[in-house]
Amino acid sequence: PVDTRHWIGGERIASAATSATASASTATSAATATFTDHSPIDGTPLAEIARGGADEARAAVGAARDAFPGWAATPPGERARLLHAVADGVEARIEDLAVVETADNGALLRSHRRGVMPRVVHNLRHFADRLLALAHDDFETRGHTNHVSWDPAGPAVLITPWNAPLMLASWKIAPALAAGNTVVLKPAEWTPLTASLFADIAHEAGLPAGVLNVVQGYGAEVGEALVADPDVRRISFTGSVPTARRIAATAGAHLVPCSFELGGKSPLLVFADADPQLAADLAVEQFDNAGQVCLAATRILVEESVRDVFLGHVLDRVAKLTQGDPRDEATDVGPNIHPRHVERVDGFVRRALDAGAKAVTGGGRNTELTERGGNYYLPTLLTDVAQDSEIVQEEVFGPVLTLQTFPDGDEDEAVRLANDTRFGLAATLATGDRERAARVGARLVAGTVWVNCFFVRDLSAPFGGSRASGIGREGGDWSFDFYCDLKNTVTAP
Ligand code: NAD
Numbered sequence: 001p002v003d004t005r006h007w008i009g010g011e012r013i014a015s016a017a018t019s020a021t022a023s024a025s026t027a028t029s030a031a032t033a034t035f036t037d038h039s040p041i042d043g044t045p046l047a048e049i050a051r052g053g054a055d056e057a058r059a060a061v062g063a064a065r066d067a068f069p070g071w072a073a074t075p076p077g078e079r080a081r082l083l084h085a086v087a088d089g090v091e092a093r094i095e096d097l098a099v100v101e102t103a104d105n106g107a108l109l110r111s112h113r114r115g116v117m118p119r120v121v122h123n124l125r126h127f128a129d130r131l132l133a134l135a136h137d138d139f140e141t142r143g144h145t146n147h148v149s150w151d152p153a154g155p156a157v158l159i160t161p162w163n164a165p166l167m168l169a170s171w172k173i174a175p176a177l178a179a180g181n182t183v184v185l186k187p188a189e190w191t192p193l194t195a196s197l198f199a200d201i202a203h204e205a206g207l208p209a210g211v212l213n214v215v216q217g218y219g220a221e222v223g224e225a226l227v228a229d230p231d232v233r234r235i236s237f238t239g240s241v242p243t244a245r246r247i248a249a250t251a252g253a254h255l256v257p258c259s260f261e262l263g264g265k266s267p268l269l270v271f272a273d274a275d276p277q278l279a280a281d282l283a284v285e286q287f288d289n290a291g292q293v294c295l296a297a298t299r300i301l302v303e304e305s306v307r308d309v310f311l312g313h314v315l316d317r318v319a320k321l322t323q324g325d326p327r328d329e330a331t332d333v334g335p336n337i338h339p340r341h342v343e344r345v346d347g348f349v350r351r352a353l354d355a356g357a358k359a360v361t362g363g364g365r366n367t368e369l370t371e372r373g374g375n376y377y378l379p380t381l382l383t384d385v386a387q388d389s390e391i392v393q394e395e396v397f398g399p400v401l402t403l404q405t406f407p408d409g410d411e412d413e414a415v416r417l418a419n420d421t422r423f424g425l426a427a428t429l430a431t432g433d434r435e436r437a438a439r440v441g442a443r444l445v446a447g448t449v450w451v452n453c454f455f456v457r458d459l460s461a462p463f464g465g466s467r468a469s470g471i472g473r474e475g476g477d478w479s480f481d482f483y484c485d486l487k488n489t490v491t492a493p
Contacts, residue, residue, distance in 0.1 A: 002047060002100060002193045002196050002197055003196055003200070004037075004047050004048065004049045004050060004192060004193070004196050004216065005050045005196075005216075006050050006052055006056050006059075006060065006213075006214060006215045006216055007196065007199035007200075007203075007212075007213060007214040007215075008056065008059050008060045008063050008213050008214075008215065009059070009060075009062075009063035009066075009067075009209050009210045009213065010063075010203065010208075010209025010210060011209075013050075013056065013059065014050065033051045034048040034049055034050060034051050035048070035049055035051050035189065035217075035218075036048055036049070037049050037104065037189075037190070037191075037192055037193065038338075039103050039104065039106070040105065040106035040334075040335040040336065040337050040338060040374065040375045041102075041103065041106055041325060041326060041327070041334070041335055041374055042372060042373040042374050043339075043373040043374065044373075046103060046104060046193065047192075047193065049189070049192045049216050049217075050215075050216045050217065051216070051217045051218065051221070051222075052186075052215045052216055052217035052221065052222035052225075053217065053221050053222055053225065054221075054222075054225040056215050056217070056222055056225075057184075057215060057222050057225035057226045057229060058225070058229065060184040060213040060214075060215045060226070061155055061157070061184055061226065061229040061231050061232055062231070063182075063209070063210040063213050064155035064156075064182035064183060064184050064210060064211075064213055064231075065154070065155050065182070065231045066210055067182045067208060067209065067210025067211050068152075068154055068155055068181070068182045070208065071152075071177075071180060071181075071182050071208065071211045072151075072152045072180040072181075074180070076131050076132060076178075076180075077132065079128075079131065079177065079178060079180065080128040080129065080131050080132055080178065081128075082205065082206055082207055083124050083125070083127065083128035083174060083177060083178055084124070084125060084128050085205035085206055086124055086201060086202045086205040086207060087121045087124035087125045087128070088205065089201035089202070089204055089205045090117065090120050090121050090124065090170075090198070090201055091118075091121045093197070093201060094113065094117040094118065094121075095113065096197065097112070097117050097120070097166060097194055097197060097198075098112035098113045098116070098117050099112075100193050100194055100197060101116070101117075101165060101166060101191075101193070101194045102326050102327060103193075104165070104190075104191045104192070104193045104194065105162055105163065105164075105165060105190070105191045105337060106290070106326050106334045106335040106336070106337060106374075106375070107163075107164070107289050107290075107292075107326060107334060108289075108326045108331060108332075108334055109326055109327045109329075110329055111288075111289075116164065116166070116167050117166070117167075119167055119170075120166050120167055120170040122459065123167070123170040123171050123173075123174045123459065124170060124173075124174045126174065126459040126460075127174035127175040127177075127178040127459075127479065128174070128178055130175075130178070130460075130476070130477070130480070131178040131179065131480075134150055134477065134480060135148075135477075136148065136149065136150075141490070143492075143493040144490050144491060144492055144493065145490070145491045145493075146488055146489070146490055147488070147489045147490075147491070148486060148487070148488050148489075149486070149487045149489065150179065150480055150484040150486060151180075151484055151485045151486070151487050152179045152180030152181045152483065152484060152485075153179075153181055153233040153234050153257075153483055153484060153485050154181060154182075154231075154232075154233030154234070155181065155182050155183070155184065155231055155232055155233055155234075156172075156176045156181045156182070156183050156184070156232070156233065156234040156235070156236060156483060157183075157184050157186070157226045157227060157229075157232050157234070157235045157236070158172040158173065158176065158183055158184070158185045158186070158236050158237075159186050159219070159223055159226070159227075159235070159236070159237045159238070159239065159247070160172070160185070160186070160187055160188060160195075160238050160239070161188050161238055161239045161240075162187075162188035162190040162191040162337050163289060163292040163293065163294070163337070163397075164289070165187055165188065165191040165194055165195065166194040166195065166198060168238050168261075169185055169187060169194075169195055169198070170198075171474065172185075172236045172238075172474070173185060173198075173212065175474070175479035175480060175482075175483055176234070176236070176483045177207075177211065177212065178480075179479075179480050179483040179484050181233070181234065181483050182210060182211050182212070182213075183211070183212050183213065184213045184214075184215060184226060184232075185212070185213070185214045185215075186214075186215050186216070186217070186219075186222060186223055186226055187214070187216065188219075188239075189216070189217065189218050189219070190337055190338055191337075192216045195214050195216075196214060196216070198214070199212060199213075199214045219243060224246070224250070227246075227247050227250045227251060228250050228254075230254060232254070232256055233256065234256065234257055234258075234259075234482065234483055235247060235251050235256055235257070235258045235259070236258070236259040236474075236482070236483075237258060237259070237260055237261070238260075238261040238262075238294075239261075239262065240262065240263055241262050241263055241468050244258075244260045244262050244471075247260075248260070257482065258471065258472075259464075259470075259471065259472040259474060259482050260470045260471040260472065261294070261463075261464060261465065261469075261470050261474065262294075262425075262465060262468060262469050262470045263294060263395040263397070263423060263425070263468070263469060264294050264295060264296070264298075264395060264423045264424075264425030264426060264465060264469050265298060265299060265392075265393065265394070265395050265421045265423045265425075266295060266296065266297045266298065266299070266423070266425050266426040266427055266428070266446065267297060267299045267300075267301050267417070267418040267427050267428070267444075268282060268283060268286070268297035268299065268300045268301065268427075268428045268429075268430070269301050269302075269414055269418055269427070269428070269429045269430065269431075269440065270283075270300065270301065270302040270303065270306065270310055270430045271303050271414075271429070271430065271431040271432075271433070271436065272303040272305050272306045272408065273431055273432040273433050273436075274306075274430035274431050274432055274452075275430070275432060275452075276306070276309055276310060276313055277313065278430060278452060279302075279310055279313070279430035280310060280313035280314045280316075280317055281317070282297070282428060282430055282452075282453075282454050283297075283300055283310075283314045283317075283401065284314060284317040284318060284321070285454050285455070286298060286401055286454075287318075287321065287332075287333050287379045287399045287401075288455075289334075290333055290334055290335060290336050290377065290398065290399050291336075291379075291396070291397065291398045291399035291400060291401075292336065292337065292397055292398065294425060295425060295426045295448070295455065297426065297427070297428040297454065298395075298396065298400065298401050298402065299392060299401070299402050299404065299417075299418075299421075300381075300401055300402065300403045300404070301404050301405070301406055301414055301417050301418060302403065302404075302405055302406075303405070303406060303407075303408055303409075303414075304405045304406065304407055304408050305408045307403075307405050311360065311383075311403065314381065315360065315361055315381075318361050318362075318379055318381070319361075321333055321379055323366055323369065323376060323378070323379070324369065325374075333379055333399060334376075335369070335374045335375045335376050336375045336376070336377055336398055336399075337375065338375060339375055341375065341397070341398070342365065342375045342376075342377055342398070344398075345377055345396055345397070345398030345399075345400060346364065346365065346377065348390065348391055348394065348396045348398075348400065349363060349364070349380060349382070349391075349396075349400060351390060351391070352382055352385060352389065352390070352391035352402075353382075355386070355389055355390075355391075356384055356386075357382040357383065357384050357385045357389075357391060357402075358382065358383050358384045359380055359381070359382055360381050360382070360383055360403075361378070361379065361380065361381050362377075362378035362379050362380030362381065362399070362400075363378065363380050363382075364377075364378060364380075365377055365378065366378050377398055377399055377400075378399070379399045380399060380400045380401070381401050381402075381403060382400065382401070382402045382403070383402075383403045385402045385403075385404060387404070387417060387420060392404070392421070393421050393422070395423070404417065411436070411439070411440055414440065415440060415443045415444065418444055419443075419444060419445045422467055422468040423465065423467060423468050423469045424445040424446050424447065424465055424466030424467040424468070424469045425446060425447055425448070425465040425466075425469035425470070426446050426447060426448040426449070426450065426465075427441075427444045427446040427448075427449050427450070428449075428450045428451075428453075428454050429441060429449065429450070429451045429452070430452055431451070431452070434451075437451040437452075445466050445467060446465075446466060447462070447463065447464045447465045447466055447469065447470070447473070448461075448463065459475055459476065460475065460476040461475050461476060462474075462475050462476060462478050463475040463478075464478075
């Protein structure tokens, strides 16, 4: 069981305005209702979730504002100790968190157990340790001492999506709290559960009241109210481009700095000198999490002469993928998040097929699994797509890849195609030639370039997107840069 009320100022809040226990029949106005959270695995209702509005947003930001002076003044060593205690609490409950997250967002249970939840622990520990190693070097100018300090900015609003709910939340919570800020987290309405569990874990670990607050609800309701609150000093958002635009407009009015991790349409460039097995593995990896990965290399660009061999290897592998219940160890591809999302994914594919694309595999829902109530879309690979078509230019966020070719030996054309979208999140290269990798990688517009690998991420590295894929970088000291107001104190000799 998960307590799905808001967590504000160290208390579970079923305020007069919002009651998680209110029956659906009382769901008459936005701020007085609950909403039902369903599992993408089979449509089962999982929980009634508190549906926050302006009152809860105000209360949560108020709690964060009141707790801020005390938390900011807490010595770094003590903040780091508490973050490690929260990490210990998460580590002790990896199994619970993994099971709940899989029920809620449909990603593979084995990934949650062995990869994602351990990563949450790692996020917390990394930023706790990093806080203690932040550079505080003094330097001199004409006998005067410059002392640079990392002052926490104040209450931070963190808004996260549904594709990796707790992992992405902890990637923001850890540096924000380490730096001495207080936090209001709003998880996505389709995946509210692990954020609530995390609030319990943080409380049990001894995090003071008001330092971490969690409000539940819809983006257009409590999300907008949080962003508009005048006491907020930072907004960190991971999600879609249209939402980022709305948040930026509101934050702009208050001059509040925003960090945006947004969508992508990243390329996988396969050169003729690549290891064909590795290149095919990299392509099929893009179906992980049913394609709901911002970094996914969904546009395959392959050198003409190896196209057929490469495609053959890819199709062999796709034929061996098992789609099904994400709780089964044998499953490789689970469901997509929501029936509405599958509808959207299918719309992209239908329009592409209407425009002349060919589905060499997939191309529609998995009818058998869909009949059992889940949101399953077949791993899909489309050929015969035009560079300026919607399917090549827009993020689908489902298990849908496109395949295009570039002329043999024409690196310029490969780079041109790779860079020719409005995004710039990541790029993956498969090549046996390191010099080519360096040459091509340097010309790609992307926050991360992977050479003969994918999804290898060190938390010390900068992470983020260029162009419409985001603003700013998280990771390493870049996270502290964002959550702090750096101050230079100059002292005369
Ligand atoms: P979304 O923008 O619809 O929602 C994200 C979050 O924003 C949710 O919590 C939602 O409730 C909230 N929100 C919605 N409208 C809001 C508003 N007006 N004001 C404040 N908050 C609001 O995105 P999504 O569909 O949940 O997530 C998928 C998107 O996220 C994809 O584009 C994907 O690429 C992107 N993503 C990016 C990264 C990255 O690191 N770059 C990681 C994961 C996902």
